[in-house]
Amino acid sequence: MDTRDRILDLAAGAKKAAGEMRSVDTARKNAALSMIAEALEADAAAIAAANAEDVAEAGKNGLAPAMVDRLTLTPSRFKSMVDGVRHVANLPDPTGETIWRREMPSGIAIEKRREPFGVVAVVFESRPNVLVDTAALCLKTGNAIILRGGKEAIRSNVALAKSVRRALASVGLPENAVSLVDFPGHEAVTELVRAVGLVDVAIPRGGERLIRAMCEAALVPVLKHYKGVCHIYVDDKADLEMALSILDNAKVQRPSACNAAECLLVHKGIADAFLPKVEEWAKRRGVTLHDDGAGVEYLSLDLNVATVSGCREAIEYVNRNGSHHSDAIVTADAERAAEFLRDVDSACVYHNASTRFTDGAEFGMGAEIGISTDKLHARGPMGLEELTTYKYVVRGDGACRN
Amino acid sequence: MDTRDRILDLAAGAKKAAGEMRSVDTARKNAALSMIAEALEADAAAIAAANAEDVAEAGKNGLAPAMVDRLTLTPSRFKSMVDGVRHVANLPDPTGETIWRREMPSGIAIEKRREPFGVVAVVFESRPNVLVDTAALCLKTGNAIILRGGKEAIRSNVALAKSVRRALASVGLPENAVSLVDFPGHEAVTELVRAVGLVDVAIPRGGERLIRAMCEAALVPVLKHYKGVCHIYVDDKADLEMALSILDNAKVQRPSACNAAECLLVHKGIADAFLPKVEEWAKRRGVTLHDDGAGVEYLSLDLNVATVSGCREAIEYVNRNGSHHSDAIVTADAERAAEFLRDVDSACVYHNASTRFTDGAEFGMGAEIGISTDKLHARGPMGLEELTTYKYVVRGDGACRN
Numbered sequence: 180m181d182t183r184d185r186i187l188d189l190a191a192g193a194k195k196a197a198g199e200m201r202s203v204d205t206a207r208k209n210a211a212l213s214m215i216a217e218a219l220e221a222d223a224a225a226i227a228a229a230n231a232e233d234v235a236e237a238g239k240n241g242l243a244p245a246m247v248d249r250l251t252l253t254p255s256r257f258k259s260m261v262d263g264v265r266h267v268a269n270l271p272d273p274t275g276e277t278i279w280r281r282e283m284p285s286g287i288a289i290e291k292r293r294e295p296f297g298v299v300a301v302v303f304e305s306r307p308n309v310l311v312d313t314a315a316l317c318l319k320t321g322n323a324i325i326l327r328g329g330k331e332a333i334r335s336n337v338a339l340a341k342s343v344r345r346a347l348a349s350v351g352l353p354e355n356a357v358s359l360v361d362f363p364g365h366e367a368v369t370e371l372v373r374a375v376g377l378v379d380v381a382i383p384r385g386g387e388r389l390i391r392a393m394c395e396a397a398l399v400p401v402l403k404h405y406k407g408v409c410h411i412y413v414d415d416k417a418d419l420e421m422a423l424s425i426l427d428n429a430k431v432q433r434p435s436a437c438n439a440a441e442c443l444l445v446h447k448g449i450a451d452a453f454l455p456k457v458e459e460w461a462k463r464r465g466v467t468l469h470d471d472g473a474g475v476e477y478l479s480l481d482l483n484v485a486t487v488s489g490c491r492e493a494i495e496y497v498n499r500n501g502s503h504h505s506d507a508i509v510t511a512d513a514e515r516a517a518e519f520l521r522d523v524d525s526a527c528v529y530h531n532a533s534t535r536f537t538d539g540a541e542f543g544m545g546a547e548i549g550i551s552t553d554k555l556h557a558r559g560p561m562g563l564e565e566l567t568t569y570k571y572v573v574r575g576d577g578a579c580r581n
Numbered sequence: 582m583d584t585r586d587r588i589l590d591l592a593a594g595a596k597k598a599a600g601e602m603r604s605v606d607t608a609r610k611n612a613a614l615s616m617i618a619e620a621l622e623a624d625a626a627a628i629a630a631a632n633a634e635d636v637a638e639a640g641k642n643g644l645a646p647a648m649v650d651r652l653t654l655t656p657s658r659f660k661s662m663v664d665g666v667r668h669v670a671n672l673p674d675p676t677g678e679t680i681w682r683r684e685m686p687s688g689i690a691i692e693k694r695r696e697p698f699g700v701v702a703v704v705f706e707s708r709p710n711v712l713v714d715t716a717a718l719c720l721k722t723g724n725a726i727i728l729r730g731g732k733e734a735i736r737s738n739v740a741l742a743k744s745v746r747r748a749l750a751s752v753g754l755p756e757n758a759v760s761l762v763d764f765p766g767h768e769a770v771t772e773l774v775r776a777v778g779l780v781d782v783a784i785p786r787g788g789e790r791l792i793r794a795m796c797e798a799a800l801v802p803v804l805k806h807y808k809g810v811c812h813i814y815v816d817d818k819a820d821l822e823m824a825l826s827i828l829d830n831a832k833v834q835r836p837s838a839c840n841a842a843e844c845l846l847v848h849k850g851i852a853d854a855f856l857p858k859v860e861e862w863a864k865r866r867g868v869t870l871h872d873d874g875a876g877v878e879y880l881s882l883d884l885n886v887a888t889v890s891g892c893r894e895a896i897e898y899v900n901r902n903g904s905h906h907s908d909a910i911v912t913a914d915a916e917r918a919a920e921f922l923r924d925v926d927s928a929c930v931y932h933n934a935s936t937r938f939t940d941g942a943e944f945g946m947g948a949e950i951g952i953s954t955d956k957l958h959a960r961g962p963m964g965l966e967e968l969t970t971y972k973y974v975v976r977g978d979g980a981c982r983n
Contacts, residue, residue: 287934289945424981425979432981521604522600532975532979541982554781556957570961572922573931577823578827579834
């Protein structure tokens with residue numbers, strides 16, 4: 180079989196499994212998640228051995244140390260992956276929920292009901308734990324998942340998928356609710372995102388290049404964020420101590436996160452007072468300041484700094500150079516804050532708070548499958564609810580339309 | 582300028598207008614809609630003259646009579662178009678609405694707030710009234726709209742857009758909130774749906790060929806339904822009189838609608854009793870019955886008929902051959918109804934009611950911009966709420982993440 184046929188075959192199996200998952204109640208889904216956590220623990224040694232082979236091979240192939248690090252399933256990463264599955268089991272199940280109900284004068288009763296999508300395709304890169312994290316979220320919402328990981332993690336992914344699928348089978352659920360693309364080739368990704376009617380939505384978990392390639396090829400909808408170029412605008416009405424503490428949190432706490440700040444905008448009226456403090460802070464914290472980095476996603480201890488004439492110019496700067504992810508204003512002026520919050524066209528807008536809060540857990544969603552800078556369906560952190568669609572269920576007593 | 586530059590130029594203007602529309606309150610948007618209705622009435626003669634030229638030209642070019650009919654803006658169609666604008670002015674404005682609000686232990690207050698998309702691109706075919714209908718819905722939700730109609734309606738569309746834009750300017754709103762692509766060429770559509778960062782969502786209003794071409798080229802999200810292949814499944818526990826009346830409504834009332842029934846599925850246990858009634862009905866109503874039309878969208882007085890062994894086979898038939906639009910079961914058996922409603926993977930599923938109810942007004946949404954068979958963002962009828970996205974507005978008092 181060529182790649183296209185293999186993918187369509189796999190996707191047809193996932194679609195069938197999704198049809199069966201539709202009638203599985205929450206208790207059975209939770210039992211399956213518990214069983215997956217147990218199976219992973221039981222298979223820990225085999226999984227570790229497979230991962231060690233991947234890591235050794237990556238070393239031989241001269242993979243960058245950062246990549247090898249991501250690939251490595253340390254005991255603590257393994258534990259938090261398994262804990263994550265148990266955590267998802269404890270979260271509320273959004274499917275089946277009634278969004279609204281209406282009785283119409285025509286004689287029909289309409290229920291707008293939350294439903295699984297069907298088949299979710301997740302394409303990810305080095306980190307093998309993404310396989311388990313995303314499978315748990317999809318299973319909880321009654322979806323089947325097709326996973327396609329990086330070729331450097333293939334042994335780890337095969338071992339993890341085997342464990343998860345055996346757990347599903349042991350509780351009488353379809354194994355194909357979790358399917359792994361276990362053969363190489365980039366055409367597999369292309370075929371996945373073109374499998375209209377079999378794949379309902381694709382979610383990339385990786386770098387900008389992967390995401391752009393997927394979107395370029397896609398015929399099925401893709402939920403994504405390309406990158407996070409987040410701004411902190413410090414207004415001339417800001418408490419400068421607060422501004423510095425928010426900047427420190429947003430830049431330094433985890434520079435590699437997509438919700439870390441990449442650009443500081445300073446109102447020109449306070450530039451003389453504030454910029455020396457920023458320089459002192461940067462020196463102390465090892466941050467390199469730039470003045471030519473508009474729109475750059477550093478993901479490191481680098482920060483672009485620019486002055487603006489006021490709130491309006493800050494809004495325009497953010498909308499022009501940002502990535503519509505997370506942007507903050509620090510000010511004591513309520514009107515300017517309202518203007519910034521209204522006119523900045525980003526998924527998450529902050530007043531006197533750090534952009535680092537953009538996260539499913541911090542937003543009270545329990546867990547997240549990713550963050551979206553799209554405007555359709557899901558914007559910002561995507562939790563369980565964002566892994567569902569809805570359906571209109573209409574009941575009548577022979578009702579016909581006039 | 583080439584087509585790409587012209588479209589990017591137009592889209593940049595629309596994006597700027599969208600930024601301004603964001604701060605326009607509901608009262609001003611409603612005033613603008615009233616002014617548009619007045620302007621259209623004032624310009625009725627000029628619009629009629631432009632439309633007459635289009636119709637005359639279409640006649641000369643030998644356009645099919647059905648196409649010429651769609652193109653014609655009769656006085657009654659003109660009136661209902663203008664009434665539609667006033668109706669939208671009277672509907673509630675979903676933007677600015679708080680979807681939920683949470684105070685987190687970390688010290689942040691999160692508001693999930695409904696927001697305009699920004700720029701909506703609508704590509705339509707012959708009917709010029711679509712320009713005004715969709716512009717009114719987009720303006721009400723604070724969106725800018727870029728319209729691209731059929732070349733056979735170009736004079737009508739230019740006249741309508743001129744009237745609408747003058748009305749916007751007269752109340753101090755940006756004219757470019759309603760922009761018309763007034764130059765020919767299919768590349769214009771391609772460039773529109775590839776204008777990432779300028780166009781937020783594209784909505785086709787036309788036939789399946791147009792929609793497929795748009796989706797194939799698109800890099801921006803497209804909200805759509807390809808077609809409506811709706812089923813009526815008559816169970817052996819059905820009230821046969823009710824079944825016949827629902828079938829009659831679903832097939833005959835408006836056969837050209839996407840929510841009209843195209844296929845009747847009959848439980849084999851009642852085939853001998855029911856099919857003669859269906860044949861008699863078909864003869865009386867001028868309906869032609871087929872036995873080889875699985876998956877066909879007739880849009881005419883034609884109906885595919887098949888027998889199935891029971892509810893499960895009916896569900897599988899619908900999921901395999903249908904278009905995930907609207908499908909009905911007629912039965913007095915509550916369990917089978919629940920199974921059908923749960924397992925048929927369509928936007929709207931009906932129990933003892935006609936599929937013809939799939940419509941924004943019938944669902945209590947007031948108006949609709951279209952119907953979606955997608956599962957992301959909007960499924961089924963799309964009203965004003967479906968023309969919005971949301972944004973997380975987060976407030977703190979210097980809150981930083983631990």
